[in-house]
Amino acid sequence: MQDKTFLMIPGPTPVPESVLLAMAKHPIGHRSTEFSAILKEVYADLKWLFQTKNHVFIYAASGTGAMEGALSNLVNAGDKVLSCIIGNFGARWANIAQSRGAIVEKLEVELGQVINPEDLKAKLAQDTNHEIKIVTLTHSETSTGAKNDVKTLCQIIKEHGAISVVDGVTSVAAMDVKMDEWGIDVLVSGSQKGFMLPPGLSFLAASERAWKVFEQCKYPSFYFDWAAHKKAVEGDTTPWTPPVNLIVALQTALNIMKKEGLENIYARHERLAIGLRKAVRALGLKLFVEKDENASFSITSILPPEGISVPDIRSTFKKDFDIVVANGQKSLKDKIFRMGTLGYVSDRDLLTAVSSLEAVLKKLNYKFETGAGVKAAMEHLFATK
């Protein structure tokens, strides 16, 4: 059916009608007092969302742009960077660090697993001369659906004297991320995720400790330059022409978020993700991230039942029910499928997802007790609200 597509991928995610309509307004001048008033409000709300007193910069860029905006303002050629890698997006940090000439060490785990704080401690203990300047982390690893214990890991990084650079692309605005309280030094995120916006904006905040490292950076990126952005934020403006329409839409989305409240946003994402996990187990399917405590609340990776292929599952979802679910990436391609419960997603959408998953599996001749998934999801919703 035309225009009936429902996205259950980890981004882009569904966008509320009011946000779409805000975006469709005629652009206004980006140096006008009217637009400055919008930016002033948005900048304040982003601090609330990032749980920080630091400025939050808005980049006209995708999440990868904000990742470059982090490392291109910190790394000099020859610097040592430790990248904690639990999937593709963790590996991206390492690639960006290398593109700036860094010497990159890696702490890698098997896909589906998370960083063990003891392993990070041991790795840093080997760095006896304290040469490691930066440690990169992923909070919610979109490629696997695993979640690192950022709070504990950042504490360890701080104790070693390095700065932590955290990918919060699929965690900010979906899962609790206390930038200041947890001692995160650099936190980035993107608009097409928990923010309930289309792609095109990304965000970065940096701690005082990170600013000290920035001051030593020899060739900071001109476009992503922290100093230019700081000056602009303090003047309720942006250094370069911003995506005016997306920022007007961001104002609308932030107002929706403020009405719901941070705790409710986090609780909703947890409720939907755990509900989905319970339903998946009730159907006899396996979760790629086995332990709930290691699971992202934004994206859930599911193994197909034996004899049924991921492409068949995805195409049946799409063809019969206009639902888009994601494949695995790279080595996980056709090994897992990934369902997002991220952003503008409600209890009703969980029931939609689980009942459709049952129908897809039934059609592909998987044997299970019809309704078991919906029952598990339903009971979880009742028990947690």
Add this chain to the structure above:
Amino acid sequence: MQDKTFLMIPGPTPVPESVLLAMAKHPIGHRSTEFSAILKEVYADLKWLFQTKNHVFIYAASGTGAMEGALSNLVNAGDKVLSCIIGNFGARWANIAQSRGAIVEKLEVELGQVINPEDLKAKLAQDTNHEIKIVTLTHSETSTGAKNDVKTLCQIIKEHGAISVVDGVTSVAAMDVKMDEWGIDVLVSGSQKGFMLPPGLSFLAASERAWKVFEQCKYPSFYFDWAAHKKAVEGDTTPWTPPVNLIVALQTALNIMKKEGLENIYARHERLAIGLRKAVRALGLKLFVEKDENASFSITSILPPEGISVPDIRSTFKKDFDIVVANGQKSLKDKIFRMGTLGYVSDRDLLTAVSSLEAVLKKLNYKFETGAGVKAAMEHLFATK
């Protein structure tokens, strides 16, 4: 009056309703076959618009991002770059080159003037060891309204053996820019200009000669990386999550442009800009760029009559007629005001602009023959269509 604002600044520019509504559609998955089909069409149309056989990359970034996307893929620290500067945006090239560690030489002219080809020849003749690797140029200098003779200048640069890097932000899709025929090596542009789109996308195309320099670049930007973008374009995709909604809107805008045709687009911009210039002269006002042959067709800088201030002119335009015109930038602030005739602008809009300009000047007690501007504009429209 609410929501009645009309932008006559050099960006953002007015956006057609069909483009706004295309942008307001629910985002679709950026790795879907549906989106690949859109990208395939858009990539082909961008080649047509850039008058090139080279790939045209789409960056999720403002025009400044594409400028960084040019130099960050070409410059190594210590390289020699010559920046031809006729205004702020020419100076931006120099700043970006410096941010990458380049040794920057400058060929500067008085604001309002353009680069004299003989001066460029003389400057390059001093570079007897052919150390200058890159020469940066601005086609339409948005801060002054002057237009360089890019065709002649690029020929001189080519003969010297350097590569030309050209800012076409307010020229592509408004003024004739023949990338291949004129031998432009790198050409960048942005969406909120002649493209009739909101800000948020920018574009870059590079010649074979530029690719050879790219291959020697030690630390190309990860986000703007040409190799990653080339691979993506060839697979009808993008390396990172693209601003899906803006690209769907771009498809609509390109279809509007194809219907009008390149020659008609250029003729319309020339007709409106020259019509505005004739009207300004008929009112006894002075143009900042005196000669028509040096004038951009996107933006016209006007000196206020003696005794009337630029802020008064701008605020009267805004308050009485909901028209936004731009101030001068930096040293030109309050010295000139700038009126855009860029993108989705028609003959009717020129009459609107000129009649409003007359009303503004009349209200501010400037003495002139009422109707002289409209008469000049009208006659020019009749004579050129």
